[in-house]
Amino acid sequence: MRPSLLDPLFASITKLPDLGPKRAELLATLLGREDAEETRVVDLLFHAPTRLIDRRNQPGIARAPQGAIVTVTGRVDRHQPPPRENRAAPYRVFLHDETGELALTFFRPKANWLDKALPVDEIVTVSGKIDWFNGRPSMVHPDFMVKASEAAAMPLTEPVYPLTAGLTPKVLRKVIGHALERIPDFPEWIDASLLSKQGFGSAKSAFERLHEPRDEADIDPQSPARRxxxxxxxxxxxxxxxxxxxxxxKVAGHPVRSSGVLSEKILAALPFSPTNSQKLAVSEILQDMASDMRMLRLVQGDVGAGKTLVALLAMAAVVESGGQAVLMAPTEILARQHHATLSKMAEAAGISVEVLTGRTKGKEREAVLERIASGAAQIVIGTHALFQDTVIYHNLMLAVVDEQHRFGVHQRLRLTSKGVSPHMLVMTATPIPRTLVLAAFGDMDVSKLTEKPAGRKPIQTVTVPSERIGEIVARLKTAIAEGKKAYWICPLVEETEESELTSVEERFDTLARSLNAPIGLVHGRMKGDEKDAAMLAFKTGETRLLVATTVVEVGVDVPDATIMVIEHAERFGLAQLHQLRGRVGRGAEASSCILLYKGPLSQNGKARLSILRDSEDGFLIAEEDLKLRGEGELLGTRQSGTPGFKIAxxxxxxxxxxxxxxxxxxxxxxxxxxxxxxxxxxxxxxxxxxxxxxxxxxxxx
Structure with missing residues (x-):
């Protein structure tokens, strides 16, 4: 039971004063909740301000620096409404102090509002950002305007919060004020010696300081309250x-003891031998599973480092021990792809591999469930469908989860509650820095696959400004005519008014016209079977170019694709670009990746693209990405299971x-x-x- 002390914080925000249903829904959107009823007062406390407006800066009009937030007190001289024939022109109000004149600029203000707010000859105090243009200062839509006689009521410092369309800063600050009033005196959960060593105040005072900062130092991540x-x-x-x-x-694991006969058969049938890091990872896994403690291991391997083989050898050991293993993938496409790859490799050892996804229906589903329950299905591959209550396992000893960051901790638990207590092996192609492993998984044992399998050629990466897109299309045309396959990645599904990014559908249309060749389209809004059909057509060579969003980032295997074009590369995270690039370079042919960017690039943008151009080491790239962008982005979007911290x-x-x-x-x-x-x-x-x-x-x- 939640302690009653927290009840005021876990009331719905709809119970707060001054908050109608419309505003409550806007707040729910801002705070990332499904609806207003589900949004709690506590969610407001964790919505941290990002900067501070300091109105104590009052240098006088002529001395106000460009771009600074300043406060000015002066006399209103005149109003200059837009001409009748051009209503879109700005409305200006001029005022002066002893140092000079300032134009207050407004776009489409409500009729008569400015006459009342800023009457001629009135002395007023206004605050906002100063812009200098042709030697004259102006302030567009001041964020504060009062008569000088009432200026004492103006807050001198004010936190600035992330907002959503339709919600004003004033409303948000007021609502957060009501939330602060509800904070109880918490019991102290930090050890006393650590409190004094770190110089921490109480949790209550830290929340108050977070939302009522007195100066820039309080906004700094290193301020005592934030820490x-x-x-x-x-x-x-x-x-x-x-x-x-x-x-x-707590629940003992089933020791897995195998002689390695099945693994030897699998390895003997392969056209290559495993890398040293694959061998080491397999031996660590077998050692873990041989004890009666349950294994909890994370296998981190860069794109193309051969995690699938490691998983298969672990599953073969379990089958040899008389148990079953499951492999859970985040998407239907991936599950079916794993099934195709693994069943081929497992065939040599006579291991039966089944696939179960949300789309396995009717009689086919019943038959698969029966084989799982009887133990005839030795390895089962699938999506979330693997842990629905209707799935009964004969003797589940190992659960392998692919692309861990797409599954939350609780889903891992539901999966492990299926067997008596299966061992857990988690695989990710996102090389995660140690701090992130700790944050997302706690103390999980980690195996790293650091080598690429033999025969993989390096991928040549180049950065090209988007003005040269015509050249790229021409080169692509030649390559496709020579029988090559290419991906073209776009960041958006459809054009929105405020965005200049080219949408996938629009890019698909222009490329179809320019290339005069069969091309495919894949994006997240398509139905599963449409996506599968488009992927399959690309894999079999019916289409030679696949225009897609980042849906293809995770694991679609087309070994003969050799060209990857990423449009608006500056919009993607480094780790994500590295993942996308890993979709090519999987066969014997040389591959290339073209990063199209729209200039001018920021310092940060330049740094990111050059790291990618100069390195193919996913672990190095991930560490750099963490420095440049932060953890929220590193694991793709903040999905369940990612440590989406609010303050930390x-x-x-x-x-x-x-x-x-x-x-x-x-x-x-x-x-x-x-x-x-x-x-x-x-x-x-x-x-x-x-x-x-x-x-x-x-x-x-």
């Missing part, structure tokens, strides 16, 4: 991951993550059921951070 809240967030995450792990480890940041607070990990381990070693005074306080922390699932494990014991 305190970041630590709380890390601690909640590390305790819940440790509880999940404690629960998974892995770049700014990595030192705290390490402390939180040790603290969580120490706490649970001393107090595994969280029943001590500090343990009870940590339970409150878990509820505050919506980690209810973790608390349930305590009860389930």
């Amino acid at each position: 305190r809240l970041a630590y709380d967030e890390f601690l909640a995450g590390q305790v819940s991951l440790a509880l999940v792990r404690q629960r998974l480890r 940041s892995l770049e700014a607070h990595a030192d705290l993550l390490e402390i939180a990990r040790k603290d969580a381990a120490y706490l649970l070693e001393r107090d595994p059921d969280l029943t001590s005074e500090r343990g009870e306080a940590v339970r409150t922390l878990l509820y505050l951070h919506r980690r209810d699932e973790a608390v349930r494990f305590l009860r389930a014991g």
Whole structure:
């Protein structure tokens, strides 16, 4: 049960004053919740400001620097409405102080509003950003305007928050003010010696300082209030991951003992021999599974490092031990692709491989379920469908999860509750820096595949400004005529008014006209079978060019595709670009990747594209990406299972993550059921951070 102390924070935002249904829905959108009823007051507390408006800067009109937020007090001289024939022209109001004249500029203001707000000859105080144009200062839509006699009521410092269309800063600040009033005095969940060593105040005072910053230093990620809240967030995450792990480890695993006969048959039939890092990963996995503790291992391998073979050899060992193994993929396409690859490789050892996805229906589904229940299906590959309640396993000993960051912790648990207690092997092609592994998975054992399989040629990567797109299309035309295959990646599905990015559908149309060759289209809004058909046509060579969004990022295998064009490359994360590039260079032919960018590039943009151009080492690229962009983007979008922190940041607070990990381990070693005074306080922390699932494990014991 959530402690009653937190009830005021877990009330729906619809209960707050001054908030009608429309505004409540806008807030729900801003805070990433499904609807207003589900959005809680606590969500507002974790919506942190990004900068500060400081109105104490009052240099006088003539001395106001370009681009600065300044406050000006002066006398209104005259109004200059737009001419009748051009209503789109701005409305200007001129005022002066002893240093000079300032034009206040408004676009399409409501009739008479400015006459009332800024009457001629009135002395007023206005605040906003200064722009100098042809030696004259102007302020477009001041964010504050009052009569000078009322200026004392103007807040001198004001936090600026991320917003959504239709929601004003004023409304958001007011609502957050109501949320702050509801904060109780929390019990202290941080160890006393750590509190004093880090100079942390209470959690309540940290929230208040976060939302009522007094100067720029309070907005800095290294401010004591932000560090305190970041630590709380890390601690909640590390305790819940440790509880999940404690629960998974509590149930003994089934030792897997195999002589390696099946693995030898599989390896003998392969046209290549495994790399040293593949051999090492397999031996680490077999060692883990041989003990009666459950294995929890993460295999990180760069694109094309051969994770699939490692998984298959682990599954073969389980089959030899008389057990079953499942491999869960994030999408239908990937599941079917894994099935095609693995069944071919497993055939040599006589292992039966089944596939089960949401699209396996009717009699076919019943037959597959029957073979799973009887044990005739030794390896089962599929999507989320693998852990629906209707699926009963004969003897599930190993669960392999592909592309881990697309599955949340709770889905992992549901999967592991299927067998008595299967071993867990998680595979990801996103090389994740250690801090991120800790944040997302806790103390998982990690195997790294660092070599590329023999015969893989390096991919030549070039950066080209988008003005030269015509040359690229011409070269593509020649390549397709020579029988080559290419991908063309776009960032958006359809054109929106405010976006200049070329949509996938529009690019598909222009390329179809220019190339005069059969081309395919794939994007996230298409139905599953439409996507599959387009992918299949590309794989078989019916189409030679596939225009797509990042749907193809994860794992579609077309070994003879050798050209990858990525449009608006500056819009993608480094790790994502690296993943996309890994779709080519899978066969014996030399491959190339063309990064089309729209200039001018920022410093950061230049740095990102040059790292990619100069390196194919996914681990190096991931570390650089973390420095440049932050953890939210590194794992693709913030999906379930990614550590989507609200306050904490892995770049700014990595030192705290390490402390939180040790603290969580120490706490649970001393107090595994969280029943001590500090343990009870940590339970409150878990509820505050919506980690209810973790608390349930305590009860389930």
